[in-house]
Amino acid sequence: MSVRARFAPSNTGYLHMGNTRTALFNFLFARNQKGTFILRVEDTDQQRSEDRYTEAIIDALQWLNMEPDEGPIFQTDRFDTYGEKIDQLLEEGKAYKCFCTPEELEAQRQEAQEAGRKPKYSGEWRDRTDHPDDQPFVVRIKMPLEGTITVKDLVQGEVTVNVEELDDFIIRRSDGTPTYNFVVVVDDVDMDISHVIRGSDHLNNTFRQIPVYRALGQQPPTFAHLPLIDGLSKRKGSASVQDYRDLGFLPEAVVNYLSRLGWSHGDQELFSMDELTSLFGFDSVGRSPSTFDEDKFRWVNSEWMKRLELSDLAERWVPFLKDRGFDVEVDDNLIAITDLMRERADTLVALTDESTYFFSDDFEYNEKAVKKWLSPDLKPAVEALADRLQSLEEWNSDAIGTLYRELGKEFDLGLAKLAQPTRIGLTGSTSSPSVFDLVATFSRDEVVVRLQKVIDELLTE
RNA sequence: GUCCCCUUCGUCUAGCCUGGUCCAGGACACCGGCCUUUCACGCCGGCGACACGGGUUCGAAUCCCGUAGGGGACGCCA
Numbered sequence: 001m002s003v004r005a006r007f008a009p010s011n012t013g014y015l016h017m018g019n020t021r022t023a024l025f026n027f028l029f030a031r032n033q034k035g036t037f038i039l040r041v042e043d044t045d046q047q048r049s050e051d052r053y054t055e056a057i058i059d060a061l062q063w064l065n066m067e068p069d070e071g072p073i074f075q076t077d078r079f080d081t082y083g084e085k086i087d088q089l090l091e092e093g094k095a096y097k098c099f100c101t102p103e104e105l106e107a108q109r110q111e112a113q114e115a116g117r118k119p120k121y122s123g124e125w126r127d128r129t130d131h132p133d134d135q136p137f138v139v140r141i142k143m144p145l146e147g148t149i150t151v152k153d154l155v156q157g158e159v160t161v162n163v164e165e166l167d168d169f170i171i172r173r174s175d176g177t178p179t180y181n182f183v184v185v186v187d188d189v190d191m192d193i194s195h196v197i198r199g200s201d202h203l204n205n206t207f208r209q210i211p212v213y214r215a216l217g218q219q220p221p222t223f224a225h226l227p228l229i230d231g232l233s234k235r236k237g238s239a240s241v242q243d244y245r246d247l248g249f250l251p252e253a254v255v256n257y258l259s260r261l262g263w264s265h266g267d268q269e270l271f272s273m274d275e276l277t278s279l280f281g282f283d284s285v286g287r288s289p290s291t292f293d294e295d296k297f298r299w300v301n302s303e304w305m306k307r308l309e310l311s312d313l314a315e316r317w318v319p320f321l322k323d324r325g326f327d328v329e330v331d332d333n334l335i336a337i338t339d340l341m342r343e344r345a346d347t348l349v350a351l352t353d354e355s356t357y358f359f360s361d362d363f364e365y366n367e368k369a370v371k372k373w374l375s376p377d378l379k380p381a382v383e384a385l386a387d388r389l390q391s392l393e394e395w396n397s398d399a400i401g402t403l404y405r406e407l408g409k410e411f412d413l414g415l416a417k418l419a420q421p422t423r424i425g426l427t428g429s430t431s432s433p434s435v436f437d438l439v440a441t442f443s444r445d446e447v448v449v450r451l452q453k454v455i456d457e458l459l460t461e
Numbered sequence: 462g463u464c465c466c467c468u469u470c471g472u473c474u475a476g477c478c479u480g481g482u483c484c485a486g487g488a489c490a491c492c493g494g495c496c497u498u499u500c501a502c503g504c505c506g507g508c509g510a511c512a513c514g515g516g517u518u519c520g521a522a523u524c525c526c527g528u529a530g531g532g533g534a535c536g537c538c539a
Contacts, residue, residue, distance in 0.1 A: 010539050118463045138537055165464055173537040180539050204534040264474055267487040293472050296489040344501045419498040431500030
């Protein structure tokens, strides 16, 4: 039997990292088993469902390279099916009409709570036949009256609960719409889902859903309830996939980092999607919840920035540069800059922040740096530097390095005395890549112009 | 309140099933050093955990029981 796994988010919000991890594990398992990965949108919440969220979810999965093999399937397209199934259960006596009002139920819940009992429906209408004609009603499913229900879970192991914990829950509201715990089961049956992989907040639902499978005459699928992730909501608003994309994280890093929340493979930290799909299995999924750690996420991202093909990284960088108003495209120069800068940043945004001076000379000189490294007595040396750079035969790092050393000797200056003023002139501060590489990455004219500006503005009294 | 689940360094985790090789390994973060024309990167080193209490056993992070703490679920939401 082939594996069919589904990711079933509701379209009431953007795709958050917790959900993304669930999607990822479904995807990885399906791929690992040569099965099918399906997207189903649970859009039955009339109030909060929105198309733009559906689009965002699809867009996010695409970006992460986790496109579904089937779907999206929408539950709102399937209301007729749900209605038929409920009618069928009603006819078979496996479900019944309940005429209690929400107020009555609320009162009962309160009472039970206070008495220290589990707040559950009494089953009052389960066997009553004195149905009023003109009252609104809901449909409830009959839960077994005695015994236990056991979930065999790939992550949690066997979990058993006494049926006394369960009540006859509503499967059709008084407005005629079906409820979640019912439609999931109908959908999973119709979609021939073999493995239900979701957050462990659904573990308790599973005990309700298993009797539904049975009422429908179906075998429940295999379940895998993943431990939850803490610390997501606290992240001030930036918790959706596209938020992290905008922050300059790479999809490879999102996938890599998320895979390690709850799953592991020995001491290995870095995984490509291919490695993940071949290594993934529920044997290596832990049971305890984890915390989202942005520091480590950034580290994983920085590793991916170093691993990507240079031109690929440059290409992905361009949109961020354009966002800042720098009209660039991928060419040899941008690739050289990427090469020089990428190991100094952990996100594409950080990379942009660190690199602005390559694209604009509109920056302030760092005051402390100027004070420490620039004094008028350096003027002749810097003038000579600009001059000799202007006429240097070859424009590359080695040749430039040689020139700096020569000048150092001639003027009897340490390398720093020439290097730091150069940095200040080119970048505004003293932190940058190797000066020789730095200089070589700029055009000769640009270097001379910026050096001249230093001479005029900072070395001339 | 009731039920379910969880508990190894600050964080992610290896080890646990198949007790000894674990005075517990790796990674992030942090601290120190090296490299060096600066800042990073990199390299080297350091700090740092088996929640607690009972058992079982020659021996327990590993098995059993209990306690505490944390999370989840208890909707005419999904």
